Structure formats: structure tokens, C-alpha cells
Amino acid sequence: MTFITLGIGYEVVVYFVGMIPSRFYSILTSRDIVGFSKYILPCLLLVFSAAACKSFLNFMGGLFALKARKLLTIHFQDRYIKPKAMYTLIMNHEGVDNPDQRITQDIDKFSETLRQIVTNLIIAPVMVVYYTYKCWIVTGFAGPLLIYAYFMLGSLVSRKFIQPIVNAVFFKELQEGNFRYLHVRLRQYAESIAFCDGEKEENSRAQHSLDTLLTYQRTIVNKELPLKMANESFSYLGSILSYLIIAIPIFAGAFEGKDASELSAIISANSFVAMYLIYLFSTIIEQSSKLSDLAGFTARIGELLEALDKVAVEVESLGTDHSRRKEEQSNDLIEFENVSLFSPRSKLIIHDLNLKVCQGDNVAFVGPNGSGKTSILRSLAGLWPCSEGRVFVPRVTFGRDIIFLPQLPYLIDGSLRDQILYPNTTPAATITDKEIVHLLQKVRLSHLSGLVRSYDTVYSQEWSKMLSPGEQQRLVFARVFYWKPSFAVLDEATSAMDKDTEDYLYQAVINMGTTVISVSHHPNVIDYHNTIVRLDGQGGYTIENKEASTSFFAA
């Protein structure tokens, strides 16, 4: 409302500013010195009011863009960063490129372009009606009719040039995302690249990506040229049209009997009305190039929104599949019942897996690379749906019943305290300094106390520099000792540790009463498990335990 009020206020002031020349003509041609000096002050006031209104309008536009970005980004983040949605989107919807870029950049550009358009267009329709009326009073119906016909022609021409730009903007943003991702990866893998002397190759890849991006950018620049030419010609022709329109009543004899000074004042006042009406239409047409950008950003944001709608349905079906529990299902049991699983590329991972994991029954999944060990854990976590059968798991509340540690330790941007508490699902979860010292001792990372400034000092990328991969795995392992879950699912979570620490940590977790479900290639780790599930990579498996050993093969 403030925005609209300011806009209307500005237009009213502009109207009076527009009348200033006409008033001066009249004062000067009649050599009225008293009138002249009296008119200076209101004239200055009008000019400063117009400047103030325009500045505040711009300021409000800034706030509008900020609000639009905030609302949209929060909406997208809430739908994207939620259980399983982000993972499902990235895994199953590869067509939706760079969702991160759409959320962090495209929404911002969308809001900024929208602001420019809205600032110019929010009150344009009202003003068009008002100035049509004013123009009609002076020129009769012929003036507005000419201007409207002119406007229609202008819109048709610019419309023809907009569509190709919309597509180009869409693809340019896609390449923008790819280019940015390439640089993020360079930073992430700087050490590996340096070890391999891969800089030359990386440089040529970066160059290629930049070339592709610039080709699209160049396409936009090319396609904007005819649009800009049409819009500019439309604006300049418009100023001539205003004199054509004011000529109508003059030649029709409407101002017969007026002397030259009166006539020049009338021409000045009336041509302003016609000119302003044309200016309003030109402004509307000029927005077309911004509209094409806006349409490009809208397409990218809209596509993500549609994908998130589909993801919500997919996640819901995952949820019903996964968390259905038997009446008699106990909280101390994980059960795979006739589970068959395929990868997203339809590779058979496991056929008809039947396995009960009771408390104290430590299970290890073993098998060659790519045989599907992690995939089975994905079905356990509810990330992949089973094509047949069900996985029954205890209530999945992180830290109480089940905890997953992947092979790549995930360290957050935060303090040491945050690292241990992650993911801090319950606001009540806290840890004292004494407990931190104790946990660090437990995972053999006592020296970390000396490396951090305090347990609450926030670090981001420094974590990966402060700690080696094995140390990062140890730090993440501290979460198991903090949460003391019934089940710990460890997917090669100790693969980078030395054997001694690996043995020590496995022993400590089992002594704590936590049941471990592991994936590992290390024989010493496998020894800590009483049930071994061996995958053959073809969908078949064998189960070995202390009492007996059974074999199952894919049909």
C-alpha cells in the first residue's frame, strides 16, 4: 500500500512539475516579475517533492525485492532441505540442474527484476486511465485512439522478440550454474588436483565451461539488439507523435483567437499530457526486455517448484513403505522381510533379503565393490524404496534408536560442540566442556582441545584442514558415544582410521550396548560381528552366523 501511495504521490507531483514550463511561458511572455518571483518557491518545492518521491519509491522497491527474495527462498528451502526431499531431488531428478543455484541466485535475480518491473508498472495502468482522460479533453477521441493504436503495434513488435530471449536466459542460467559448480569442485579437490598435476586439464575444462556460458550470454546480447531497437524507436517516435496529436485541435481551429503567448502555453501544457501518456506506454513496452529475463528466471524457479511437488509425493510413498510396523514390532529389532531392491538405474541389488537384527546381534555386510552394501543401508534409512518386501526399523529419531555414520565424515560449519551434537534435533541436547573432554579422549582426539580456540569457536572449511580424514572419522564417531543409540549403522565409518583405533572404537561401541550394523572391507572389523551377510553383486547373498550358515541366490 505504501508503495502504491508513493507511486501515485509521485505521479501527481510529476503532473505539476510537467506544468511548470507552461506556467513559465505564460509568466515570461507577459513580463510578470511579481508572478515570476512568487512562482520560484512552489516550483522548487515541487521539484524536491518529485525527487523525494522517486527516491523513496526506489527505496521501497529495494525493500520489496528483499521481501520477495526472503519469502521465496524460505519457501524453497523449507521444501528442499527437509527429510529425504533434498536427496530424492538430487538423485531422481537429474533434469533439474543446479537446484542450489536456483535457490541462491535465480530467486535473487528474479526478485530484483520483478522489483524493476513493479516499480515502473505498479501504477502505470491508473495513470494511463487518468492521462487518457486528460488527453481526450484536449484532442477528443482521435488523440487517445492514435496513441492506443501505436501502443498495440509496439507491443506486437516487442512480443515477437521476447520469446527467443526467454529461452536463452534459461540456458544461460543453466551454464552459469555449471560454471560455478566447476569452481566449487576445484576448491574442494584442490589438493587431489595438485597431487595429480591436473591443473592444465582443469584449466581447459574451466575454459570450455566459460566458453559455453559466454556463448549463451552472447546469444542474449544478440537477441536483445532488435528488441532494444524496436523499443528505442518506439520511444523516439512517441515524442513526435505527441506533436501530431496536439496539432489536431490546433488545425481544427479549437484555439482560434488565442495570441502567440497563450497558444505556446496551451501547446506546452497539452503536449505534456500526450507526451506523458506516450511515455507511460513506452515505459510499459520497455519492460519487455526485463520481462523476458523475468520469464527466464520464472521458468527455472517454476521447474524446481514442480520437481519439489513430485519429490513430496515420492517421499510420502517412501515413508509409508519404510515406517510401517508390525503390531508386534519391537523397538529393539530391525527386520528385512522379503526385500528386493533395485538401483535407480534398475540394477538388481538384492533379491528377497530376509534378515532380523536383534539387540546384541552385530551384523556386517560384505562383498565386492558395487555389490550393493551401501544400497541396503539406503533402504534401511528409507532413502531408496524396496521394489518388494518391507524394512521394519525402530522409530527413527536420530540419536535415540538409530544413528548412521557414512564413509565420508560430514563435518558442519560450526563449533566443536556443534560437531558432537549434530544433528541437534532436540533443543534440550547439550554437552558440557567436561563431557567434551571425555568424549575426545574416548575417540583419541584429545589434542583437538589444543587446536580449537574454544569449544564454541565456529570454524567452517578449517575443519578439513585441521583434521586428517581419519581424524575427521574419529570426531564424527564421538556422536555415537554422545547419543548412545540402540543401533549404529557404520558404513565404512572407520575406513580411514589406523587398525588399532578401529578395533578400540568398535570394542567401545559394542561394550556400550549399541548394536552395530556395518559395511566394511577390513577383516578385523568383520570379526566384531556375529552375523555376516555376503553379497555376490548379482542380487544373491549368503548369511553366516556363529550357529549356522545359509545361502540364498538371486532367481
Ligand SMILES: Nc1ncnc2c1ncn2[C@@H]1O[C@H](COP(=O)(O)OP(=O)(O)OP(=O)(O)O)[C@@H](O)[C@H]1O
Ligand atoms: N544414485 C545411484 N544411481 C544409480 N545407480 C547407483 C546409485 N548409487 C549406487 N548405484 C549403483 O548401485 C550399485 C551398488 O552401489 P553401492 O554403493 O551400494 O555399492 P557398495 O557395495 O557399497 O560399493 P563399495 O564397496 O565400493 O562401497 C553400484 O553398481 C552403483 O552403480
